[in-house]
Amino acid sequence: xxxxxxxxxxxxxxxxxxxxxxxxxxxxxxxxxxxxxxxxxxxxxxxxxxxxxxxxxxxxxxxxxxxxxxxxxxxxxxxxxxxxxxxxxxxxxxxxxxxxxxxxxxxxxxxxxxxxxxxxxxxxxxxxxxxxxxxxxxxxxxxxxxxxxxxxxxxxxxxxxxxxxxxxxxxxxxxxxxxxxxxxxxxxxxxxxxxxxxxxxxxxxxxxxxxxxxxxxxxxxxxxxxxxxxxxxxxxxxxxxxxxxxxxxxxxxxxxxxxxxxxxxxxxxxxxxxxxxxxxxxxxxxxxxxxxxxxxxxxxxxxxxxxxxxxxxxxxxxxxxxxxxxxxxxxxxxxxxxxxxxxxxxxxxxxxxxxxxxxxxxxxxxxxxxxxxxxxxxxxxxxxxxxxxxxxxxxxxxxxxxxxxxxxxxxxxxxxxxxxxxxxxxxxxxxxxxxxxxxxxxxxxxxxxxxxxxxxxxxxxxxxxxxxxxxxxxxxxxxxxxx
Amino acid sequence: xxxxxxxxxxxxxxxxxxxxxxxxxxxxxxxxxxxxxxxxxxxxxxxxxxxxxxxxxxxxxxxxxxxxxxxxxxxxxxxxxxxxxxxxxxxxxxxxxxxxxxxxxxxxxxxxxxxxxxxxxxxxxxxxxxxxxxxxxxxxxxxxxxxxxxxxxxxxxxxxxxxxxxxxxxxxxxxxxxxxxxxxxxxxxxxxxxxxxxxxxxxxxxxxxxxxxxxxxxxxxxxxxxxxxxxxxxxxxxxxxxxxxxxxxxxxxxxxxxxxxxxxxxxxxxxxxxxxxxxxxxxxxxxxxxxxxxxxxxxxxxxxxxxxxxxxxxxxxxxxxxxxxxxxxxxxxxxxxxxxxxxxxxxxxxxxxxxxxxxxxxxxxxxxxxxxxxxxxxxxxxxxxxxxxxxxxxxxxxxxxxxxxxxxxxxxxxxxxxxxxxxxxxxxxxxxxxxxxxxxxxxxxxxxxxxxxxxxxxxxxxxxxxxxxxxxxxxxxxxxxxx
Numbered sequence: 001x002x003x004x005x006x007x008x009x010x011x012x013x014x015x016x017x018x019x020x021x022x023x024x025x026x027x028x029x030x031x032x033x034x035x036x037x038x039x040x041x042x043x044x045x046x047x048x049x050x051x052x053x054x055x056x057x058x059x060x061x062x063x064x065x066x067x068x069x070x071x072x073x074x075x076x077x078x079x080x081x082x083x084x085x086x087x088x089x090x091x092x093x094x095x096x097x098x099x100x101x102x103x104x105x106x107x108x109x110x111x112x113x114x115x116x117x118x119x120x121x122x123x124x125x126x127x128x129x130x131x132x133x134x135x136x137x138x139x140x141x142x143x144x145x146x147x148x149x150x151x152x153x154x155x156x157x158x159x160x161x162x163x164x165x166x167x168x169x170x171x172x173x174x175x176x177x178x179x180x181x182x183x184x185x186x187x188x189x190x191x192x193x194x195x196x197x198x199x200x201x202x203x204x205x206x207x208x209x210x211x212x213x214x215x216x217x218x219x220x221x222x223x224x225x226x227x228x229x230x231x232x233x234x235x236x237x238x239x240x241x242x243x244x245x246x247x248x249x250x251x252x253x254x255x256x257x258x259x260x261x262x263x264x265x266x267x268x269x270x271x272x273x274x275x276x277x278x279x280x281x282x283x284x285x286x287x288x289x290x291x292x293x294x295x296x297x298x299x300x301x302x303x304x305x306x307x308x309x310x311x312x313x314x315x316x317x318x319x320x321x322x323x324x325x326x327x328x329x330x331x332x333x334x335x336x337x338x339x340x341x342x343x344x345x346x347x348x349x350x351x352x353x354x355x356x357x358x359x360x361x362x363x364x365x366x367x368x369x370x371x372x373x374x375x376x377x378x379x380x381x382x383x384x385x386x387x388x389x390x391x392x393x394x395x396x397x398x399x400x401x402x403x404x405x406x407x408x409x410x411x412x413x414x415x416x417x418x419x420x421x422x423x424x425x426x427x428x429x430x431x432x433x434x435x436x437x438x439x440x441x442x443x444x445x446x447x448x449x450x451x452x453x454x455x456x457x458x459x460x461x462x463x464x465x466x467x468x469x470x471x472x473x474x475x476x477x478x479x480x481x482x483x
Numbered sequence: 484x485x486x487x488x489x490x491x492x493x494x495x496x497x498x499x500x501x502x503x504x505x506x507x508x509x510x511x512x513x514x515x516x517x518x519x520x521x522x523x524x525x526x527x528x529x530x531x532x533x534x535x536x537x538x539x540x541x542x543x544x545x546x547x548x549x550x551x552x553x554x555x556x557x558x559x560x561x562x563x564x565x566x567x568x569x570x571x572x573x574x575x576x577x578x579x580x581x582x583x584x585x586x587x588x589x590x591x592x593x594x595x596x597x598x599x600x601x602x603x604x605x606x607x608x609x610x611x612x613x614x615x616x617x618x619x620x621x622x623x624x625x626x627x628x629x630x631x632x633x634x635x636x637x638x639x640x641x642x643x644x645x646x647x648x649x650x651x652x653x654x655x656x657x658x659x660x661x662x663x664x665x666x667x668x669x670x671x672x673x674x675x676x677x678x679x680x681x682x683x684x685x686x687x688x689x690x691x692x693x694x695x696x697x698x699x700x701x702x703x704x705x706x707x708x709x710x711x712x713x714x715x716x717x718x719x720x721x722x723x724x725x726x727x728x729x730x731x732x733x734x735x736x737x738x739x740x741x742x743x744x745x746x747x748x749x750x751x752x753x754x755x756x757x758x759x760x761x762x763x764x765x766x767x768x769x770x771x772x773x774x775x776x777x778x779x780x781x782x783x784x785x786x787x788x789x790x791x792x793x794x795x796x797x798x799x800x801x802x803x804x805x806x807x808x809x810x811x812x813x814x815x816x817x818x819x820x821x822x823x824x825x826x827x828x829x830x831x832x833x834x835x836x837x838x839x840x841x842x843x844x845x846x847x848x849x850x851x852x853x854x855x856x857x858x859x860x861x862x863x864x865x866x867x868x869x870x871x872x873x874x875x876x877x878x879x880x881x882x883x884x885x886x887x888x889x890x891x892x893x894x895x896x897x898x899x900x901x902x903x904x905x906x907x908x909x910x911x912x913x914x915x916x917x918x919x920x921x922x923x924x925x926x927x928x929x930x931x932x933x934x935x936x937x938x939x940x941x942x943x944x945x946x947x948x949x950x951x952x953x954x955x956x957x958x959x960x961x962x963x964x965x966x
Contacts, residue, residue, distance in 0.1 A: 071642045071871055074595045079639055082588035082650070089589070105565035106572070110671050111594070111655065112557045156562050159554045167565070172594060172655075188593050388554055 076187025087415075088190065088408055091220065092170060095192045095402050098216050099168035102208060104194055107167050109152040111174075148346070149173060149193040150381060150399055157197055158388035163395050164198035170404075185373075186405060195399030197385070203319055206352045206380060207326035209400040213356050213376045214332045216402055222375070222410060223482055224359040228292075228339040231320055232349050232379070234301075235289075237313020238340070241306045242284040244277060250347060251275055256289050257343035260357075264290060292339040295324040316351070323352065344379055348387075351380035352398065358410065375403045375410075414481050434460045441477060559670025570898075571673065571891055574703065575653060578675045578885050581699050582651035585691060587677055590650050592635040594657075631829070632656060632676040633864060633882055640680055641871035646878050647681035653887075668856075669888060678882030680868070686802055689835045689863060690809035692883040696839050696859045697815045699885055705858070705893060706965055707842040711775075711822040714803055715832050715862070717784075718772075720796020721823070724789045725767040727760060733830060734758055739772050740826035743840075747773060775822040778807040799834070806835065827862055831870075834863035835881065841893065858886045858893075897964050917943045924960060 073079060149169045173191045194212055196205040210227060217225045239249050255270050264286055271282040291297060298320045307313045327333050344353040356376040378400030386394035434442050444456040454467040468476050556562060632652045656674045677695055679688040693710060700708045722732050738753050747769055754765040774780060781803045790796045810816050827836040839859040861883030869877035917925050927939040937950040951959050
């Protein structure tokens with residue numbers, strides 16, 4: 001019997017989630033600044049060699065034979081055994097090859113960034129998803145690990161007075177909110193960013209970013225996908241004509257962003273009860289943000305008597321039309337959806353925004369369907385460099401992040417396979433083990449199959465077997481395991 | 484006129500060293516635990532969008548037109564522009580190719596590790612060079628960024644009960660002590676580790692590690708190098724027969740380790756005045772630790788009436804002899820020196836230790852000679868896995884770290900080159916610029932040179948020019964710029 005590699009076995013070697021968590025206030029996103037108060041001890045260590053210190057601590061903590069407490073990875077992080085690294089390197093190579101094909105050069109920035117900490121600004125935390133790791137290193141600065149590489153990129157451009165650059169950056173980044181490791185959301189994870197900085201003719205770099213997402217998701221053969229596109233100016237225009245005051249644009253935006261996870265009724269009630277919009281305004285917004293379509297929808301909204309009167313929305317719709325023209329030339333509109341519910345979490349987007357999602361198929365061959373959310377996202381951020389520049393000089397930017405870690409989780413699930421460590425196991429026992437552990441497929445190669453040039457493929461749950469010509473085996477397994 | 488690429492220009496784009504430093508006690512190494520007290524503000528941010536917060540802070544901080552304070556990288560870190568990343572990727576590819584040739588598989592571990600923090604052990608800091616980044620995440624654990632990947636590797640082995648593994652790991656690590664960026668010592672830097680875990684016949688994996696260092700330094704054409712080798716057991720044996728009490732072995736070791744930087748007299752006075760050894764003991768130690776040589780020295784010490792009576796030293800010398808036999812078979816003893824002054828900083832080494840240094844040549848073509856220290860180092864650490872294992876089960880390990888960042892600094896210095904951004908600059912002005920800025924070489928290609936198939940190479944300081952056949956140009960430049 002043949003099984004498909006050591007990935008599942010490797011997966012089982014991974015650490016269980018560490019249990020040492022900070023106390024956490026109930027509900028919502030959590031800022032580490034608040035929930036990780038500085039409880040640093042004063043004097044530390046006792047000067048003895050580590051071996052003695054660790055042993056002493058293990059003795060005092062675990063009583064007799066207690067497990068060493070340091071045998072964990074920090075919450076939301078994980079080790080990657082060789083099979084993981086090999087798969088990840090394979091993914092990264094494909095992504096980087098695409099970035100290079102599109103003419104980008106790599107840069108690298110420190111994993112930490114400095115942040116201002118001067119009164120009245122003690123530490124600007126929220127709008128940029130950063131992750132506070134380090135205690136303050138002086139009274140005027142706080143060091144942050146970034147959750148997005150667009151911020152270090154903007155700082156890099158401003159610092160070096162670069163007004164034109166196409167760069168990619170592959171690195172570990174760190175997110176602030178609670179990890180959900182079963183859904184592939186880790187606190188420490190790899191990200192692959194591609195960004196274009198500089199003044200260009202409208203929508204050309206934006207279209208290139210979408211083309212890149214399309215190329216990468218196609219190259220990686222992840223199955224069907226959809227790239228949702230919207231524009232912050234269109235959303236803001238919708239809010240304006242629906243009577244939302246400008247001060248509530250951002251918070252309304254973040255409520256709209258939930259439409260891909262919860263039904264409209266819940267979104268509406270949050271708008272009314274938490275965000276203080278009138279039910280009429282919410283309903284009016286609902287009419288727009290539930291729309292999605294293609295160029296036809298753009299055209300229709302350009303004719304919308306109210307929306308077309310709003311300057312921002314009109315600009316956004318005009319650019320969206322132009323974008324679809326480029327995407328048509330690229331031949332990729334089949335996977336593009338103009339979706340007014342797409343809002344994206346980041347505050348600093350100023351124009352086009354987009355997000356790629358994999359389309360999950362019902363498939364009972366997969367033991368536990370993985371809900372992976374978006375696998376790529378990005379947008380235009382024309383103001384971020386100017387925030388760093390002492391004179392506020394702007395450099396328009398648009399870029400995309402490839403969620404390599406999510407993609408990794410999907411592929412890991414898909415190629416999960418295992419070896420049985422028995423010298424001479426009976427076939428029935430092996431099949432029983434497959435049923436017990438929920439392994440979906442077993443490939444059986446006996447003497448008859450060798451003679452016939454086939455492999456017997458067994459659907460474990462249904463107990464159905466079928467002979468597959470060897471040259472078609474890989475395709476057949478791939479087809480059956482598709483999500 | 485031809486100049487050799489954009490590296491120098493890129494170098495000049497690098498940030499000046501940030502000035503936001505923690506207050507630092509005078510002298511010696513600095514522990515961040517002590518010098519970065521937790522001064523975290525309570526409530527942070529004021530809820531406004533970041534753009535407004537940053538602008539407000541810049542206004543209040545900089546007065547009028549003041550430079551934004553966040554336009555810096557944290558102390559001891561730097562950005563890497565595309566030319567840097569390209570060079571580094573080239574280096575990493577060579578190193579990883581060698582690791583793979585020797586059969587290692589890659590693993591990846593989080594950049595942070597958990598550490599015990601239970602009374603009486605508040606936070607074991609010193610013996611393992613870790614770098615405290617994160618505030619405590621609970622009362623029982625502190626998270627550290629590691630300065631060596633041997634510690635996460637040992638934790639990985641213990642956690643997954645692996646007793647046999649050949650792995651490599653390329654990642655960013657973080658050092659605690661003060662950065663010296665001009666000497667290529669950054670706080671955040673890449674490291675390439677290769678380690679062999681598992682019970683093997685004596686000195687075979689140790690010899691392989693040395694072979695790997697030799698291969699990599701040869702492959703990278705870094706010029707002459709020397710790999711110093713010693714054994715902790717020999718050092719401890721020397722200390723023992725010189726009358727040093729066992730409790731002072733480690734501290735005496737760290738004093739001996741300074742012999743490559745300061746003369747013996749200084750080392751001796753530290754031993755006597757700071758470490759409390761008698762002048763006679765220090766002199767006695769001095770007779771041994773100033774010895775270096777090859778197999779002949781090993782043989783001589785094996786005959787040493789006192790040292791050969793010490794069990795540890797005898798073991799170490801026996802293994803050293805065996806090691807030299809393997810190194811002779813590998814044909815690399817020409818670059819190996821058995822050097823009794825080599826001690827290495829890490830506390831957890833238990834047997835063979837080694838360190839590779841580049842041999843600097845006097846060469847006045849190089850503007851500012853770079854003193855780069857060691858470019859690789861490692862050793863045997865048979866006890867580290869057992870420190871993590873709850874039952875103390877030991878897994879013998881030996882490994883090597885390649886100091887890719889130091890090597891990068893050397894190569895960067897060597898190929899530094901620049902473009903002049905003038906449309907039609909006069910030759911004399913260009914040569915003047917070279918003299919003003921200390922550029923060592925100018926390559927001149929005019930019509931005559933094109934006809935003759937040569938390039939005129941000018942020694943800028945001496946104002947001497949010589950025609951070089953084009954096919955020999957690269958070698959000639961490389962020769963002249965060798966350190």
